Structure formats: C-alpha cells, structure tokens
Amino acid sequence: MISMDSSENIVKEFKEHSISEFFKKNRQMLGYSSMIKSLVTVVHEYVTNSLDACEDAEILPNISVKLNRAGDNKYIVIISDNGPGIPKQIIGKALAMILAGTKFHRNVQQRGQQGIGAAGCTLFAQTTTGKPIRAISGLENGRAFSCSIGIDTMHNKPIINDIIDLKDIPRGLTIEGEFAMVKYDTSDHSVLEYLKRTALSNPHAQIVFIDPDGKEFSFLRSVDKIPEKPKAAKLHPLGLSVNDLLEEAHSSKEDMISTFLSNNFSRFSQGKVNELKELLPNINISKKPKELQWNESEMIVDAFKKMKWISPETAHIIPIGHAQIELTLKNILNPEFMHVIERKPKVFKGGFPFIVEAAIAYGGNAGKQLEEGYTGNILRFANRVPLLFDSGNCAITEAVRSIQWKRYNIDMDVQPVSVFVNISSVHIPYSGVGKESVSQEEEIIEEIKLAVMDAARGLQHFIHNKEKLSMYANKYKTIMRYTGQLSKDLASLTGKKPDEIRSTLEKIVAKHYSLESNVNDNKTQNATEEDIERETDFKESAD
Numbered sequence: 001m002i003s004m005d006s007s008e009n010i011v012k013e014f015k016e017h018s019i020s021e022f023f024k025k026n027r028q029m030l031g032y033s034s035m036i037k038s039l040v041t042v043v044h045e046y047v048t049n050s051l052d053a054c055e056d057a058e059i060l061p062n063i064s065v066k067l068n069r070a071g072d073n074k075y076i077v078i079i080s081d082n083g084p085g086i087p088k089q090i091i092g093k094a095l096a097m098i099l100a101g102t103k104f105h106r107n108v109q110q111r112g113q114q115g116i117g118a119a120g121c122t123l124f125a126q127t128t129t130g131k132p133i134r135a136i137s138g139l140e141n142g143r144a145f146s147c148s149i150g151i152d153t154m155h156n157k158p159i160i161n162d163i164i165d166l167k168d169i170p171r172g173l174t175i176e177g178e179f180a181m182v183k184y185d186t187s188d189h190s191v192l193e194y195l196k197r198t199a200l201s202n203p204h205a206q207i208v209f210i211d212p213d214g215k216e217f218s219f220l221r222s223v224d225k226i227p228e229k230p231k232a233a234k235l236h237p238l239g240l241s242v243n244d245l246l247e248e249a250h251s252s253k254e255d256m257i258s259t260f261l262s263n264n265f266s267r268f269s270q271g272k273v274n275e276l277k278e279l280l281p282n283i284n285i286s287k288k289p290k291e292l293q294w295n296e297s298e299m300i301v302d303a304f305k306k307m308k309w310i311s312p313e314t315a316h317i318i319p320i321g322h323a324q325i326e327l328t329l330k331n332i333l334n335p336e337f338m339h340v341i342e343r344k345p346k347v348f349k350g351g352f353p354f355i356v357e358a359a360i361a362y363g364g365n366a367g368k369q370l371e372e373g374y375t376g377n378i379l380r381f382a383n384r385v386p387l388l389f390d391s392g393n394c395a396i397t398e399a400v401r402s403i404q405w406k407r408y409n410i411d412m413d414v415q416p417v418s419v420f421v422n423i424s425s426v427h428i429p430y431s432g433v434g435k436e437s438v439s440q441e442e443e444i445i446e447e448i449k450l451a452v453m454d455a456a457r458g459l460q461h462f463i464h465n466k467e468k469l470s471m472y473a474n475k476y477k478t479i480m481r482y483t484g485q486l487s488k489d490l491a492s493l494t495g496k497k498p499d500e501i502r503s504t505l506e507k508i509v510a511k512h513y514s515l516e517s518n519v520n521d522n523k524t525q526n527a528t529e530e531d532i533e534r535e536t537d538f539k540e541s542a543d
Helices: 004-013 019-025 035-056 091-096 117-129 191-201 242-250 257-264 270-279 294-306 322-332 395-401 442-481 483-494 498-512 515-523 529-542
Strands: 062-071 074-080 133-138 144-152 157-166 172-180 206-210 216-219 337-342 346-348 352-362 368-370 373-375 377-382 417-425
Touching (some): 062 191, 091 133, 117 133, 117 172, 191 206, 191 216, 191 322, 191 377, 242 257, 242 294, 257 270, 322 337, 352 442, 395 417, 417 442, 442 498, 483 498
Parallel strands (some): 377 417
Antiparallel strands (some): 074 172, 133 144, 144 157, 206 216
16 A cells, blocks of 8 residues: 555656657667667758758759768768758757657658657757757748757757858758767768668759768769659548547548548548448448447448458659669669569558559679678668668568568579669658668568569569570580581581581571570560469460
8 A cells, every 4th residue: 555655755756758858868769779870860860851841842852961070989960952941930840849840740751750850860969969950041032041959858849049140042951960979881881871772762862972081972863853742641441440530530520420431531432431321221420420439430440341442542652663763773783684663552551551662683783792792682761761770670671581582593692682672651650760660561561572572573584584595605605616627527528618518507506596586585485474374374265
C-alpha cells in the first residue's frame, strides 16, 4: 500500500516534458548514433528539404554541399539551394520547432514526412557545440535576410537572434552549422555515397559536393524536367483498419456515413455504396459518421475485403519513371546491361497506396568492387531518398535477400550486380524516426519481390545470350585455326588452289557460326516467363 507521503512525492515529481527534451536525450532515434551516420543525417535532412522546396516551387534544384573541418570530429556544414527560401515569419518554426512544418498533416507524397529533420539538426548542433545554426534566406520577391537560430528545448520553441536584412542575395536558402561528434570518411556509408545515390534517384537535380580536403564532386543534371507535382491523396478502402475508419468517421463533418465514405476514400463510387448496403443490411449508413460504433466499423472493414476494388489512383504517387531510371543508371553506373521495372499501384495497411520501381544493373560500375573481385549490392530508396543505414531491418533488403538468385543464374556474392529499388507513397512506413529503413509490411515485401524477380529475368536472358555468343565465338575461332592446314590437304588431293579452298571453307564456317544471326536468334528468347507460359498454353490447346 502506497503511503500518503509517497503519493505526494509522485505528484511533485510528475512533470510534462517537451518533444525537444525527449529527442535531446534520445537523439539516436533521429539518426544521430554513430559519428559517421550523424554527419550523413545532417546532410540528408537539409538536402531532402531543399529538393522538396524546389519541386514545390517548380524549380530545377541546384544544391551545393560543403564540409569544412573545425577540429577533431567537428565539421562546419554549409548547404545552399536555389529554392524559394523561407519567409522571416516562419523560418524559426521551420528550422527549430520539432513536429512543426508543412508535411505531417498533408496526405501528399514528399521526401520528408514528420516535420522533425531540420529542427533535429538545429538541436544536434546546439547539444554538441553549444552554437546555433546560421541561415540566409533569399526570397522570390527580392528580399533577403540572415539570422541565427537556436531551440528552447524546454518549450520546443525557436530562438532567433541577429536578424539582418540583406540585398543582392540570390533566391534560395543557405544553412551553415557547426557539428561535433561527427566524422567524415569515404566508405559506402559516407556523405559522398549519399549524394551519389541522391543524384541517382533525382536525375533532375544538380548537386555539387566539396569535401573537407577541398576536392569537388559534381553530379550533373541529366533530366531537364521537374517531376510532376503529386496531388493530395485519399485513403484507399483496402488496407484500412477498424481504428483508421473509426477515427476518420468521428472527425468527419459529413451528414451521412454513405457520403462520408464517398467523399473521403479513393474509388468509393455510389455503386460501391449500394454494394455495401447489400452486404450490410443491418447497418444504417444514413446516420451521421460520428455515431459509428466500433462493432459497426469492424463489419464495414470486413465487407471492404469482400468487395472488388479498382487500383489506387496514380496521380497521387509520382515515381521516378522508367526512362529517368535508365538514364541516370547509365550516367552514374554505366552498366553493360540494365533492366527497369515499374509495378502498378498497390495498397498496404492503413489504406495507403504505393508504387515499387526496381532495376538490375550488371557490369560497368555496378556492384561493389573488392580486392578479390566483385559482389552485388542493394541500392535502397524511399520517395527518391537514399537509405544507407539499418539495412538489415528494411523491407527492401528482406525482399531482395529472399529471392532464389540461382534460379536466374545470378550470384550476388561474386557478380557485379546492383539491385535498385525505390518505393513511392504518400506515406512511407519507416521502421524508426530516423527514416533509414522501411517497415517489413507483407504487401510491400511481396511487391518488391515481384518487381526484382521480373528484372532478374531480363538479366538472366542477357547472361544466357552472352554465354551462348561466347560459345559460338570460341567454336568459330577453333575451327578457323584448322582451315589453313585443311585447305592445303584438300588442294593436294583435288589439284585446286589452296587459297580458293581456304576462302570457300571460311565462308562455310562464317555462315554456320554467324554471330550476327545468333544475336538475332537470341532476341527471340528474351521473353518473360508469362510470355512462355502463354505460348505453352496455346500449343497445348491447339494439340
């Protein structure tokens, strides 16, 4: 039994804390764990915001990233873009208030989702160096200003000082911050690798990186077209949980459940309303959504699963695109072969639609070069954002590793193969706040597997054809070695000239082992398994 004194102490010690205080003590949840990862996280958050801001303003992004050493495990990060800038009245909230922003409440596909990233950087700078960040914002109306920005962690509020109005500043935002407990290296988890992969998934962006030694790396724009701006999406009925439906209903201002369903969910026509009435005659869908009960919500969600639905609308999801992926893979990896696949939209839990794009690149700069040879690698992306860390917990890794690669004559352990996977959605189900891995949702894993296996079939045909051509070439060379001696022997028997006999023999061998004709023959073999199955079914029915 708790004594009176104990209960009074509990009341005295009971305090409410701000979200900033929480992340101050748990910064590893935001991606600030190891020193290498922390530096990549800072660059990632600012570059992501720059890309989103430029695309929202329909501007082709020009982004500059510069790192300067400031001491042991301490760096100054300077990132500039040519976006619309941030107005003076909201720059504090945008860069120094956790869970404040334009993204979390919008059901729109964007790289950032939570309103934590840039504010988390300000918090990290402040807690490791005691210094605020510095921002220069050039607006489209010709006005510009600079200021220093810190964060009041006790109240999750921005602290803005040293505001200076500026002139002759180009449009865009420049952020400069000093960060300690960070480290720069050139590994597969470095800032350079992150920017390389960002260029890979954003061919419309131009990125310049200057490393701490002053070496410049340029990733030039390969597409002069801004990605289409995604529209706000409605949830799809498939994938909704009972609680999802109930929360949406209780916050609705509609007069009837039927109109609530039609106006709030994708693909919910009047015909679907009538179909629902037939499946659930005991539920009054003419009453107010706020009156919907848990058991009724359960029955409606179960009924959704029995109904046939059209796939989610693609206007709400903007993937990278088949042509853009091919172009950027060619520019950066320059592979000997590549095969790109884009799947149709699907839905995962919560009613959120998503699209999977996958590609396989072989040869060139694909794969990972080791001292003893090559090994395959997985390039993971979500809404065009590279995922460098926490690969073991990611749905993409799980899906790729679960594929039986030997079925496709592919060995990921020794061949120069890169598997590219991008997931596009209005809501990416990250497994943590740090947004480094995608939650292992069953629907997402299945879609990734289907896409990658489709791409693998393309590589399988290429390798098969390559081996066949090599075999023909070797046979051709072997036989041609003997034409000289054979022509002399035949000349002694027939009395004809050896050169004439040799010319005739070479023509016969060349015709039989024509590389050009073999290439054309092999093109007919580049069919998918579905094509082969359809052809087999046709022959069986004909027989």
